[in-house]
Amino acid sequence: MNKVATATAPKKAAGVSPVRKFLADNGALVGLFVLGLALFIATPDFLTGPNLLNIGIQASVIAVLAFGLTFVIVAAGIDLSVGSVAALSAMGSAWIFSQASLPGWLAVVGGLLIGTLSGAVSGFAVAYGRLPSFIATLAMLSVARGLTLVISDGRPIPTAPEVSFLGGDLGVLPMPIVVLVIAGTVAALILNFTVMGRYMYAVGGNTEAARLSGVPVRRVLVTVFALSGLFAALAGLLLSGRLDSAQPQAAAGYELDAIAAVVIGGASLAGGVGRISGTLVGALVLVVIRNGLNLLNVSSFWQQVVIGVVIAVAVGIDSLRRKNAPH
Amino acid sequence: MTDNPILTLDNVTKSFGPVTVIKGVTVNVYPGKVQVLLGENGAGKSTLIKMMAGVHQPDGGRILVDGEKVRLADTNASEALGIATIHQELNLVGSMTVAENICMGRFPRRFGLVDRRTMRNTAKAALDRIGLHIDVDHKVGELGIARQQLVEIAKALSLEARMLILDEPTAALTKREITALFAVVEDLRSRGVGMVFISHHLDEIAAIGNSVSVLRDGEFVAEVPADTSEDELVRLMVGRSIEQQFPRRRDYDGPADTLLEVNGLSTKGLINDVSFSVKAGEIVGLAGLMGAGRTEVLRAIAGVDPYVNGTVHVRGKELPKSSIGAAIRAGVGHVPEDRKAHGLVLGAPVNENIGYATLAATAKSGLVDRRGQRKRAQDVADKLRIRMQNLDQPVGSLSGGNQQKTVFARWIVTNSSVLLLDEPTRGVDVGAKVEIYELMNAITAAGGAVVMVSSELPEVLGMSDRILVMSGGHISGELAGGDVTQDAVMMLAVRDVQRDLEDKLMEDGHE
Structure with a gap:
């Protein structure tokens, strides 16, 4: 049966028009477009400059977290610690500036370094300690949140001006949107153009085949978690910059939004599949739904219900499509 | 005896796509008899037993149970008729108890809860039937392979099986465990259970079988009594000339440098003191039965698995142990046995x-x-x-x-100048096979060296310049290419010189 399916696959693929193929490959984008259209019709407040910028700002933290997570998911792992690591990095950065009285640029670099290191620790535990990534990062989720509380003693700490700048404006453009675009571009470049990026797809697609082809699997695993930590730190700085202070409970639960964004964007938790553009669309879908429901005065309680249904439906459609597609 | 057969495969045929793997084979299984299926790897034995078990359905021919035509649509259908298969990979849940495993899928219930007492009694009764005395509350995973196998047999019997298919049951057992298993088989035979038995060890056939059906390339060759001599069995198994489908050419005329040199290679319990070398332009075939350690030799050279002793040199330079990257940089290319699992990222x-x-x-x-x-x-x-x-x-x-x-x-x-090919033509159609052979010719013509593991003897004989035969983890003999016969290779491959050593190793491992 299998043989028959694979033998006829090329013919099938040849018969599909480019337009249909694009739509099938970009289901989330189509969904986002339909969503936007519906909201445009439903309320005049949706398609306005200020609201769109607002959506961009709201999407920035989730999207940057999700970019980092995309590396991990492409390599067939999961990172539950991104929210906690974002908070720890932001708190560490604020501490460097406010408590250690070091220069603001050092606070930025320090914050990013804390995130990268936290991710690398999870990566080592996965690659060398043979812990499942779910467990390693669940542990890191707790450790990082705990350290955040230890450093801050449970109280907010003011951020450096350089960090606050990340939450401010650059001319007419809000900085979070600028950061979002740069981070997304860098992440896409890493995944598509670097050796390490291609290795991530190979490891996620078939770890053993990758290893037998000479791919340094353990180094790849450490790298994906370190990158996830770095992007989480950047998201943490964005978040604290907007508030001018690092909050001990910041970004709690954001890891679930980030995972949702990545999978809505078409990545497979089984690994080997995923794109940064998809993840961006996934994050925008989540934020646009929330924004639209707010504009329509739907209670935030119901919003959670809607988001949950959207996640299930989006991923459900995607896996049905995959099942019908060749391979 | 004049009994009617429990099960008959009558002139069955089976194709997968364009490949016909079984061509008009007839096999009878009688109550109280052990029917041995004998053939090389790929001869069609496993397809046959899968038809008996309801995994595959024949494209042509009939399956008769108790003389009546039946259709075994799935494994449930065959189990309902009293046919049970003991696979090489056992169908047991290691983390559950012996009693739970024996009653799996039909837990006795009382007030909606599992009735543990009845379950234990059922299990004890089942174990008693084969004379196995173990604690039914023991976790199955903590038992040795041999006992797990017996638990599986007990489970099959408690499902009222009257015919057992034993697929290479002795492959992972020590001599002592085999003796115990054969005692159980003997006992079942005296109680009228029909059995199908597959083994690569020819000496076991006379010890346990009644009758032997020999298969070759999916065709029925002969049915002979189990006390037929081993030489004759080997001849029946492989007896055919090498057709000219192996276009081996030796076009290399450069210096015959030694590209690969393996010295005293040993891994933990799998391979033992393996040494050989391969020159530029040469194809060396590694022959032997499944489990003889051929794949392990290639994997150790390629840096995939660690080895305990020995050295590997490529172009005179020693390779570090278990470094795939270093092996690749030195020019080693490895085509693994299972391309889907180990060779390719399919998506x-x-x-x-x-x-x-x-x-x-x-x-x-x-x-x-x-x-x-x-x-x-x-x-x-x-x-x-x-x-x-x-x-x-x-x-x-x-x-x-x-x-x-x-x-x-x-x-x-x-x-890569040193290619390690593990079953390079498995699951490949005939046309592509020849293309792969031509590729091997091209590699050696360009001064490369090839080590080929293959279970298809004609292929090994047809393409190799030299043949190393492995048995029980070490090289049991070397044959020069050209005038080698399949019988000569098989005799070396079934030479159980290592069996006693294996017994010792496995006992050490168990206790």
């Missing part, structure tokens, strides 16, 4: 699959040489005539032969 494009081993070497400051990688992949795909729509097609959607050629392409792009 990734052909382009990427060809390029994995050269990705890092051709990159500039960490950036992939995308254009170069693509061009090299296209060139080699054209050269090997990989049939695909384009380079971006997922490799998983190609046919088996083209998938295999993609794995080869990876090492050709890498310029």
